[in-house]
Amino acid sequence: MLLNLLTNEIRYRGYIRLLFHALLLVGIGALVGIFYLSWFGQGGFTIGIWAAYGREVIGVAIQYYLLVWLFRSVGTRLIFLLPGLLAYYWLTYTYYFVTAIQVYQYTNVDDFSGAAYHFIQHKDQYWQTLFSFNTLMRLVRFPMLMTLFPLLLWAGVAAYRRQILQTQLEYNYLKSQVNPHFLFNVLNSIYALTEEENPRAAQIVQQLSGMMRYTLYETSEALVPLTRELDFIRDYVALEKLRTGKRLSLTIELPDAIDKPLQIAPFILITFVENAFKHGVENTTKKAWVTISVQLLAERLHLHVSNSKPETQKSATSGLGLANVRKRLTMLYPGRYSLQANDTGSTYSADLYIQLRSLSLSSSSKGVATENPRPVTK
Numbered sequence: 001m002l003l004n005l006l007t008n009e010i011r012y013r014g015y016i017r018l019l020f021h022a023l024l025l026v027g028i029g030a031l032v033g034i035f036y037l038s039w040f041g042q043g044g045f046t047i048g049i050w051a052a053y054g055r056e057v058i059g060v061a062i063q064y065y066l067l068v069w070l071f072r073s074v075g076t077r078l079i080f081l082l083p084g085l086l087a088y089y090w091l092t093y094t095y096y097f098v099t100a101i102q103v104y105q106y107t108n109v110d111d112f113s114g115a116a117y118h119f120i121q122h123k124d125q126y127w128q129t130l131f132s133f134n135t136l137m138r139l140v141r142f143p144m145l146m147t148l149f150p151l152l153l154w155a156g157v158a159a160y161r162r163q164i165l166q167t168q169l170e171y172n173y174l175k176s177q178v179n180p181h182f183l184f185n186v187l188n189s190i191y192a193l194t195e196e197e198n199p200r201a202a203q204i205v206q207q208l209s210g211m212m213r214y215t216l217y218e219t220s221e222a223l224v225p226l227t228r229e230l231d232f233i234r235d236y237v238a239l240e241k242l243r244t245g246k247r248l249s250l251t252i253e254l255p256d257a258i259d260k261p262l263q264i265a266p267f268i269l270i271t272f273v274e275n276a277f278k279h280g281v282e283n284t285t286k287k288a289w290v291t292i293s294v295q296l297l298a299e300r301l302h303l304h305v306s307n308s309k310p311e312t313q314k315s316a317t318s319g320l321g322l323a324n325v326r327k328r329l330t331m332l333y334p335g336r337y338s339l340q341a342n343d344t345g346s347t348y349s350a351d352l353y354i355q356l357r358s359l360s361l362s363s364s365s366k367g368v369a370t371e372n373p374r375p376v377t378k
């Protein structure tokens with residue numbers, strides 16, 4: 001029950017999230033308190049023992065949140081992980097160095113790890129003891145060891161959350177599948193019937209057929225060529241432009257040629273484009289505008305989408321599409337993306353930055369698609 005609550009992005013918010021963190025802090029306090037039971041039993045509940053115990057609990061909590069933030073932000077990028085761990089050690093050392101001396105001076109009580117007496121002996125040697133073996137052992141022996149337990153709990157919950165998310169995505173994908181042969185036969189029949197009498201309708205059917213072919217046959221892998229994803233966006237925008245007619249003012253800027261064989265997770269970008277038309281054009285009969293831009297700087301992609309909004313339109317961020325794409329971005333690009341949304345009431349804009357990988361860097365990974373351009377239409 002608790003794991004299901006933690007993995008539910010809709011319910012795990014507000015006071016539920018605050019309650020979980022409060023329980024986590026209580027758990028850290030209980031964990032550290034196990035080791036201080038003998039101290040309380042022998043010396044009683046004195047201010048000095050409470051001060052030593054309190055600084056240990058606060059230190060473990062600070063370390064936990066620092067490490068969680070570091071692993072979430074950096075992910076698997078080793079080039080940033082090592083400096084981050086060094087910064088974490090320096091902050092931990094500074095906290096224990098300062099607080100241990102203060103507690104010992106005012107209460108004359110050491111702590112369980114024996115760090116206070118060690119630091120009071122070297123209180124004028126901050127930099128000299130920063131990377132000393134004795135300091136490292138005293139920090140590892142108790143404070144960092146205590147941090148390991150809540151950190152393992154967080155890692156377990158995060159792994160379970162990724163597994164649940166992956167299962168949900170696969171289930172949604174399977175649930176959305178329809179017999180493709182039946183759909184293509186129907187579309188071909190409609191195309192044949194409308195080709196002469198209504199060329200515009202025939203063009204829409206032809207583009208829709210190409211989009212469905214890409215959706216059903218070319219997106220089964222974890223990554224697809226960026227060029228194919230951009231072609232899919234072009235086809236989708238062309239359909240929307242045909243459907244909306246002259247009341248839409250459209251500005252679109254997509255790269256015509258890409259030097260590197262970059263890859264991207266399928267349908268990451270289209271959600272933002274689709275929402276721009278859904279919230280900016282569909283719900284109004286007046287003139288509307290949509291701006292779409294994709295820029296590449298080396299392997300860093302920048303998608304900018306903005307659109308006008310009717311006065312009565314609700315915020316676009318409430319849609320399930322954006323919630324799902326945020327989950328996918330977190331799972332597929334941990335520490336390699338940033339998403340900024342701005343809702344002014346009359347306009348909505350989103351800026352997505354993703355650090356992509358080229359085919360040469362990821363072709364050895366399991367489940368990575370290769371360049372295999374196929375015709376969009378049948």
